[in-house]
Amino acid sequence: MLLRLKIPQRRCSRIAVLRWTTTVLCVASLAANLVLYCQALPMSLGLLLLQAIAMAGVGWQLRHWARSISLRPAELADRMLKVQESERQRLSRELHDDIGQLLTAAKLQLDWLQRRIPGELQAQCATLRATLDDTLTNVRDVSALLNPRQLASLGLEASLRAHLVRTLANSGVNWSLECQQRLGGICEAATMAAFRITQEAVTNMLRHAQARNLKIHLRRTPEGLALTIQDDGRGFIPAHNPAEAGQRGMAGMHERATALQGSLTVISQPDQGTRIEALFPWPPRTHERARTPATHDL
Numbered sequence: 001m002l003l004r005l006k007i008p009q010r011r012c013s014r015i016a017v018l019r020w021t022t023t024v025l026c027v028a029s030l031a032a033n034l035v036l037y038c039q040a041l042p043m044s045l046g047l048l049l050l051q052a053i054a055m056a057g058v059g060w061q062l063r064h065w066a067r068s069i070s071l072r073p074a075e076l077a078d079r080m081l082k083v084q085e086s087e088r089q090r091l092s093r094e095l096h097d098d099i100g101q102l103l104t105a106a107k108l109q110l111d112w113l114q115r116r117i118p119g120e121l122q123a124q125c126a127t128l129r130a131t132l133d134d135t136l137t138n139v140r141d142v143s144a145l146l147n148p149r150q151l152a153s154l155g156l157e158a159s160l161r162a163h164l165v166r167t168l169a170n171s172g173v174n175w176s177l178e179c180q181q182r183l184g185g186i187c188e189a190a191t192m193a194a195f196r197i198t199q200e201a202v203t204n205m206l207r208h209a210q211a212r213n214l215k216i217h218l219r220r221t222p223e224g225l226a227l228t229i230q231d232d233g234r235g236f237i238p239a240h241n242p243a244e245a246g247q248r249g250m251a252g253m254h255e256r257a258t259a260l261q262g263s264l265t266v267i268s269q270p271d272q273g274t275r276i277e278a279l280f281p282w283p284p285r286t287h288e289r290a291r292t293p294a295t296h297d298l
Contacts, residue, residue: 103139156194163199176215177216190260197253201253205233208236210233211231214230215228215231223281227280230273257279264279
């Protein structure tokens with residue numbers, strides 16, 4: 001991955017050096033022509049005009065190049081999110097299809113062996129079977145986290161509820177998921193972004209917040225799909241630039257919201273909990289549908 005990223009950077013730097021070298025040469029050539037012209041030395045006026053037109057073209061090219069470079073961070077973030085989701089889906093398939101099948105085959109072989117070994121070894125076989133069962137369950141859970149297949153079939157609310165049940169089952173956290181409207185018709189990108197942001201927020205809460213209560217609220221608004229996540233944990237001081245501060249999870253949340261032209265706000269203070277508000281605007285084709293009264297969605 002690092003090698004792949006370094007190669008484009010080297011190419012871009014070489015192109016930049018080539019362009020600036022060309023610009024310097026053109027400026028020097030134009031300056032020399034002006035000196036000759038001012039000293040009344042023989043020189044074609046058409047050549048001077050040609051040099052001026054060439055410089056104007058080079059200037060336009062540099063301006064256009066700088067404008068295109070300014071758009072690259074957003075395009076790169078969107079591309080990285082797509083590559084990340086594609087890689088997660090690939091790993092999920094490998095875990096489910098390859099490792100899951102191998103563990104299932106190991107259980108079948110253990111069943112065959114358990115029927116043929118002496119009784120004094122049955123306890124060890126039972127322990128080994130329990131270990132295989134736990135491992136297979138963990139593999140399936142990780143596969144589901146990497147690629148939540150139920151999003152397409154069950155929808156966002158049911159998928160989030162299943163994720164919260166599975167993740168917070170033994171955590172001691174009291175949680176609630178409020179959604180009083182149907183969420184049908186939401187684009188796949190917004191659904192995936194809302195799921196991933198909630199997933200990251202819950203993971204951060206379990207790792208750092210020591211919260212006892214968690215509230216998640218989903219609602220349709222005229223502006224778009226609104227997501228609110230609030231806990232009563234330790235809280236923190238949000239960084240202005242999470243990526244530079246090393247907060248990779250928070251940076252990923254902002255990137256997902258930004259990629260959909262949305263917004264994400266983190267409100268938190270030490271010992272005052274954390275509140276995350278995200279808004280994913282409706283695509284143009286579904287904007288009018290989103291403006292329908294809430295009573296129609298109930």
